[in-house]
Amino acid sequence: MGILGEIVKKPDEIYPLLKLKMAVKKAKKQIPPEPHWGFCYSTLHKVSKSFSLVIQQLGTELRNAVCVFYLILRALDTIEDDTSIPTDVKLPVLIAFHRHIFERDWHFSCGTNEYKVLMDQFHHVSAAFQELRKGYQEAVEDITKRMGAGMAKFICQEVETVDDYDEYCHYAAGLVGLGLSKLFLTSKLEVLTPNWEQLSNSMGLFLQKTNIIRDYLEDINEIPKPRMYWPCEIWGKYVDKLEDLKYKENSIKSVQCLNDMVTNALVHIEDCMQYMDALRDPAIFRLCALPQIMAIGTLALCYNNAQLFRGVVKMRPGLTAKVVDRTKTMADVYRAFYDFSCMLKTKVDINDPNSVDTLTRLEAVQKMCKDSGVLHKRYLQSSFC
Structure with missing residues (x-):
């Protein structure tokens, strides 16, 4: 019976499922008219699914910063994940990626489906990034630089120990948490605790x-x-x-x-x-x-x-x-x-x-x-x- 069978067994999920589908449709109709922002938000819906909904509930300034931050790191992740790219080509791109986000005409063909579109038309993301307030740009650039270097390190190094595992996960996602916190602090909407980095x-x-x-x-x-x-x-x-x-x-x-x-x-x-x-x-x-x-x-x-x-x-x-x-x-x-x-x-x-x-x-x-x-x-x- 598939999905229909699941719905019959869990009738309390029918209403939330309908609400979510309606929210997704509504969000897709709220794509900004500017070409670069339109590309960013339409791509966000394709690569983050329900997560894009909560991003769109943020205030305009922070929402734009988080959207661009997410897409930049998704692009970086697409390069890392593409095992068809030779190592000698991949490493310099990962290491220099934080500089490419300032280049309005830069793109790099890799990935598949919506991720390939993101990479081929990355100039839209760069254009949106350069419209962010300086504090947001600095946070995004810092995290992108650190993540690219960390990913490059583990292209050449196996995950052998649990310490390696924690270090790899820090580069792949711990830095995302740090970056989001920096964006929240820049927005002045959060203060956070003294140990917010940990x-x-x-x-x-x-x-x-x-x-x-x-x-x-x-x-x-x-x-x-x-x-x-x-x-x-x-x-x-x-x-x-x-x-x-x-x-x-x-x-x-x-x-x-x-x-x-x-x-x-x-x-x-x-x-x-x-x-x-x-x-x-x-x-x-x-x-x-x-x-x-x-x-x-x-x-x-x-x-x-x-x-x-x-x-x-x-x-x-x-x-x-x-x-x-x-x-x-x-x-x-x-x-x-x-x-x-x-x-x-x-x-x-x-x-x-x-x-x-x-x-x-x-x-x-x-x-x-x-x-x-x-x-x-x-x-x-x-x-x-």
């Missing part, structure tokens, strides 16, 4: 690790060369080669390795909660909170799930719509993290070699949610999952 990095690491876990099969099957981001220090405890995880004869070891990876990601949740709890602007809060809830929901689905090594594992559209519809305050975040951590906890097998660590980290998450004092109001709202 917390911002954790926000990025939690999302990146979730994506790396979820995308194992797509990355390992990449042609002409596999993308391998799972650290050898973890997968080496279970198999001889990373690609061995996808074979059915290794199912038990593969799932144990998967659970180890999920457990590693859970360590960032406390920092993520602290960061979100300090936010005061409602639109900025939703921009940050929705991806975090989607991440814990995705980890709950991936955990102990051998299907991850056979095909795609992701949250159903109706559940995504429900998360988008219900996430408005920090109380909603605590409820969502509690619900998804409970879902994950029910899947923990006591015989799993990492079960004690997994349960310890989940119990810490649940305690944090309970200590918030909002869970007693659960009768006002049904479960997220």
Whole structure:
């Protein structure tokens, strides 16, 4: 029955799904008339899906800065991800990318589908970038420079240890968190806590690790060369080669390795909660909170799930719509993290070699949610999952 069957089984997701579809249609009709801004926002809708909706809820100045920042980093990521580009060509482009964003006629052909269009017509993004206020430009340039250098480093270096893994995720996404925080501070809409840099990095690491876990099969099957981001220090405890995880004869070891990876990601949740709890602007809060809830929901689905090594594992559209519809305050975040951590906890097998660590980290998450004092109001709202 597919999607229709899911809707019949989850009737409480029908209304949020309809609201989300209507919001997407409305957002597409609000594309700015200027060619460069029109390109930026229409491309944003294609490459970020529901995330573009919360970007568009920001005030005009910050919205434009975040939109351009997102597209610049998406372009940088497209170059890194394209395994058909020779290393001697890719490295200098990654390292110099922060300078190209100031060049109105620069473009670089790579990627596929909407990402190829983004790269071929990157001059529109450059034009939009140069209309941003100087403080925004400086933040975007700094993060782009640091990210390009970090990506270049890991083109030539394997992810061997957990420290390597954390460093790679810092370059790929921790810097995104830092960059967004810099944009929020530039806008004067947020003050943030003294340790905002550490917390911002954790926000990025939690999302990146979730994506790396979820995308194992797509990355390992990449042609002409596999993308391998799972650290050898973890997968080496279970198999001889990373690609061995996808074979059915290794199912038990593969799932144990998967659970180890999920457990590693859970360590960032406390920092993520602290960061979100300090936010005061409602639109900025939703921009940050929705991806975090989607991440814990995705980890709950991936955990102990051998299907991850056979095909795609992701949250159903109706559940995504429900998360988008219900996430408005920090109380909603605590409820969502509690619900998804409970879902994950029910899947923990006591015989799993990492079960004690997994349960310890989940119990810490649940305690944090309970200590918030909002869970007693659960009768006002049904479960997220």
